Amino acid sequence: MNLHAVHASPIAAITLDLDDTLWPIWPTIARAERQLHDWLAANAPATAGLGAVALRRWRERAAAEHPQWAHDLTRLRLEAIRGALGEAGEDPALAEPAFEVFFAARQQVDCYADVAPALERIARRWPILALTNGNADLARIGLAQWFSAGQLGAREFGVGKPDPRFFAAACARLGLPAQAVLHVGDDARLDVAGACAAGLRTAWIRRPGLAAAAEHADPPQADWQGADLIALADWLGA
Known part of the structure; x- marks a missing residue:
């Protein structure tokens, strides 16, 4: 399904979870x-x-x-x-x-194999902002080059996902309305339900072996869901 067929306005930026989305925590x-x-x-x-x-x-x-x-x-x-x-x-x-x-x-993480090639593709077309409840340091990990919008952490902001204020702060940093931002993450409650409640569009990464730990009693309806970032990049047309 084409993203632009689902929503009237195009995606202008992406917020991206880190732990269990880019590497197993x-x-x-x-x-x-x-x-x-x-x-x-x-x-x-x-x-x-x-x-x-x-x-x-x-x-x-x-x-x-x-x-x-x-x-x-x-x-x-x-x-x-x-x-x-x-x-x-x-x-x-x-x-x-x-x-x-x-x-x-x-900071010594082992990224999933799809992360580097997918981020390279996605970052060519959209600014990416890391949005995390954890304390990963993208510069020390070696991924900062793909996050042109930087990183926003719960520790820095004062609250984390799924609080809608955290997502609103991400949109404010990007200078965009919520409906123009796609949030990508692995956790049904923190990422998908939280971002949906804040008005963002959502992509749910459901990696094999991690889905059970990230399930939700009332699964939210994400705009897209798939097994990895390569599949997401394909869906986005990156």
Whole structure:
């Protein structure tokens, strides 16, 4: 189906989710946690001895005690490390360098094979703005060249998807009305339902093996859905 046949006005820009849309996030996080543990073992051995479960427990505790930080994954992770250090009787000031080890490893993503060729095609025709609830750094990852409109993160803005204010801020940054923007993401609730509610058009990336984790009790009606970005580029006519 041709995009212009569905809507009277053409797509003028694209907002694009990152985690699980461009790369699988959980293998990345698991690797980053292992590198964090190795650093703690060398610099804060009592904290390392608590194990990964303790760090996850502290992260859950930080999220429960500070719901106002829900949009700020960096702060939650830092608070979890600080809490674990305190529990082990070690210097809480080690939280900052420990987090930097985790954060550097968090940027070592393994992009899906379709990402680079598809972004190259799409970026030739439309400005792309990364719109993410996570804390990926496109410059450190090496993808920034395709995001001519930059990156907007929940941590920077103060709320994240599916809040309509976040999508409205993305449209404002692009200087476009919502109906001229296509949001692309993998999560039915955060990306598709959220963007639909804010008036954007939507493309739902449903990668094999990830669909179950991103399902929605009442699946929204996306403008398009498919398995990868190459299929999206074909649909867009890029």
